[in-house]
Amino acid sequence: MTRIPKHGGLDHSLSLLSDPYRYITKTCDRLETDVFHTRLLLQKVICMRGKEAAKLFYDTSRFSREGVSPSHIAKTLFGQGGVQGLDDEAHLHRKAMFMSIVRHERVDKLAATFRDVFQQRLVQWTKMNSVLLYRQVQEIITIAVCRWAGVPLPDGDVDRRTTQLASLFDYAANIGPKHWYARIARKQTNAWLGELIEQVRRADYQPPKNSAAEIIALHRELDGNQLSTHVAAVELNNVIRPTIAVSAFIVQSAHALHQHPEYRQRIADGEDGLLQCFAQEVRRFYPFFPFAGAKTRESFVCNGYRFPAGQKVLLDLYGTDHDPRIWELPDKFDPDRFKNWQRCPFSLIPQGGGDYATNHRCPGEPIAIELMKVALDLLVNYCQYEVPEQELAIDMRRMPAIPASGFTIMKLNLAN
Ligand code: HEM
Structure with missing residues (x-):
């Protein structure tokens, strides 16, 4: 049996906070491993990356989720009692x-509603000096x-x-x-x-038939x-948020x-499947959530490494999406890589x-992809705009990571 390599030192929470998306991969590279022990928030944690690690992480006979989310995340992002913590x-x-x-x-219905609301907004945007895209799109999605x-x-x-x-x-x-604002917002939205x-x-x-409000309220x-009522509110929030x-x-x-x-022209030309490939590459390339967490049920040995019982484990999502063994030139933005992609x-x-x-994989993936495709279509085929000088570098310490400016556009006109 081999010992799991260790990132020595008292605690690495600060390293993780200062580079949340790359801490695991950088440490793996330095220790020449795909799995290592570390200490985060004074707790022993195992971090791992790559396809094989993901396969292990989603083996529900070995990992559980109960009580895994740190309380500051449960009290803001997830809410308490929701599906994320069930086994x-x-x-x-x-x-x-x-x-x-x-x-x-x-x-499909959500995508059509989103398209309608977005198209109405495009008309309003023609009258605005500048449009802060992040905030505006949040409002559009909230309505839709x-x-x-x-x-x-x-x-x-x-x-x-x-x-x-x-x-x-x-x-x-x-x-x-x-953080305190988000905790109050969690209480307010749950109450609503x-x-x-x-x-x-x-x-x-009476909500519309088969709507989330109806399904969740009547679920047994x-x-x-x-x-x-509390858990139902958390789950409805788990759809909306x-x-x-x-x-x-x-x-x-x-x-x-x-x-x-160059992709604007190709999208405008209606190239078959390109919107889908573009959306997939954005999801792969850009940082959103750095990792997911679980804990071992019992102790077990995998690839010669002993994982102790009750051990917290983080799977590197961003690092796996940038693993050069899976993705050729992972730091290149290349939607065409998804043209003949063998889904895995x-x-x-x-x-x-x-x-x-059967796993905790996000049920909202098709929603994310379809809304992205609608937005891309509208931004390319239904309007023209300028992108003024602004801070466009992706802020890698922000979660989710977007340009510090929130992305401002100007001089928007509807396409003829
Ligand atoms: C779970 C990411 C959109 C609902 C997750 C997980 C991640 C994630 C990383 C956890 C996977 C795990 O623990 O193994 C994202 C990202 C999104 C997104 C980056 C884009 C904004 C959505 C949407 C919905 C949704 C649109 C709406 C239905 C959920 C739920 C879970 C989940 C309910 C918990 C699933 C479970 O525990 O079984 N998501 N998600 N997500 N997501 Fe998403």
């Missing part, structure tokens, strides 16, 4: 609820996803709700005032969505009971279009890996 039968059953919310035809999910949102509430919901993912990794769940259950409000757990987070992928897409203008559940993992229904 085994409870997870499968709750996950099936999510899979019924994101059925193919429902995703609430309409689709059966969550009433009066026009006067769009600004406030967008700010609250976006803070849940934008400030999740922050400490200090932003919890009230809606109660209204549906009392039949005071394995014991035959409905979800508590990450859909708004697709705004980061859309800003990254606009950034990629700006950096690689453990190589492209910006939203987790494995199987949607």
